[in-house]
Amino acid sequence: MINKLWVGLIVIGSLCLLLTGKADVLNAQILSSGKATLELVMQIFPLMSLWLGIMNIARESGLLFKVSKFISPLLHKIFPEIPKNHEAFGFISSNILSNMFGLGNAATPFGLKAMESLQKLNNNKEDASRSMITFLIINTCGLCVIPTTIISLRMLYDSKDASFIAVPCLIISFISLIFGLILDRIFSRRYHK
Amino acid sequence: MTTISSMFIPIIVLVVISYGVFRKINVYDSFINGAKEGLPMTISMFFSLLAMIFGVNIFLNSGIIDYFFDFLKPILVLLHIPVEVLPIAIMRPFSGSFGLALLNDLYKVYGPDSLISVLASVIQGSSDTTIYIITLYFGTIGIKKIKYALWVGLLTDLFMVIVALVIVPLFF
Structure with missing residues (x-):
């Protein structure tokens, strides 16, 4: 299911961009996704570790x-x-x-x-x-x-x-x-x- | 309300640590051991998030959604549904920040207490980013076959929008 959804998003989005002559937008998106994900994960990581620590105290006690x-x-x-x-x-x-x-x-x-x-x-x-x-x-x-x-x-x-x-x-x-x-x-x- | 909310985190932290001390466990070691799990968890969520952000970004920026709006507009006008809330309703399962940016625009134009703004806020506030939650939770623990999860999630989101359209005008 996730597999089909993912293929659908990429194929439909890419075709639409290529057919309307906006290949530069597609290029920008391909290059920027990695950075966007890393930034998101870097924001989540410290907070998540902190809460996992607090929660571990709650669990052990x-x-x-x-x-x-x-x-x-x-x-x-x-x-x-x-x-x-x-x-x-x-x-x-x-x-x-x-x-x-x-x-x-x-x-x-x-x-x-x-x-x-x-x-x-x-x-x-x-x-x-x-x-x-x-x-x-x-x-x-x-x-x-x-x-x-x-x-x-x-x-x-x-x-x-x-x-x-x-x-x-x-x-x-x-x-x-x-x-x-x-x-x-x-x-x-x-x-x- | 927001003061209660801002008090909540410090109170949780204080209660949890005090209770740990009261039960005589080594709270410091316990914290470190728990926090260490953050790294493997972050690493395992990175790749499924990367895949989904990649796909969703291409889709969102492709302009296909604009065609879809143009197609739906006449139907909405016929049903007396404000067209302005449509983007937020469709984007909600995909992106939280997109919805917030749209809310910001609507508040600016119509004011935060107008029917359109309240309707859009309720749609934003009464559900979550279904696609990301599914990707994040199932991706992190390595589930490959998600069965009917996406269908139930998206149908529930659609139902929520319909309920909002019916209930919110009652508050005015």
Whole structure:
């Protein structure tokens, strides 16, 4: 799937640029992607290491486990395949909580740790497991209580009530999350038939 | 709201470290051991991100999206949907910074409290960069077959846009 998407993006984009005579744009994009990726990764790397360090303290001290107990009854329902008290729940709940408070930088390493521990439970290491896809859908719905970037941008333009935006965002992302989880169930039933 | 958000990170750090001390673990060593995982993780995410940024950049700069907008415009006008939010709705799964740049433009032209700006902000704030999350998470742990993940992700994004179009006008 990713394979087809990637080929599609490149072939369609390149053909369109070549046919409209904008080969120079194509050249610039080919040359600049590497630099853009490196810059992105260099920004992520130190923050991610920092959060992985903090999280390791939380994990070794047992705090992560305690936090995950708060929302674990709900998570057990969403992820029936993961054994109860498995470490994956700690990472999943930390990831969800950080996303909800608009801490994208902290959420990514938690999410990656969650994926790693789901991979340990996965029978076929090259195929995505059902719980992995469910976890991914929760992430792509962007459930967020405080959308920090948008609120600050609204403040910058002198909005009358900058943080108001959090209310419709939360309602709509919650509705789309429910939809996503239902869709995920339907697709997984059909796939595993 | 933003003050709560800016307090949140320092409080987490303080609570985590204090709890570690309280449970008598060596917090310093624990931190170092955890932080060390950052390097292999960064390296394994680099290549899948490189591939996707390469593909997405060629696609975004190809101008094909403009043709697509021209094609969709009459339909949107017929349905009384503001055309201005279309780019943000289509680009959201691909790029976060692109959406933010578009938001900036819309705020400048229509003001941050107009229906168009609020609608665009909600579309930006109620979902995430689906394509990158899939690439990043699956690429880093070495998953090759992603099954139906992309379909569910993109269909959910489409559904979110429709819900936003219905709900946001109710706030005005």
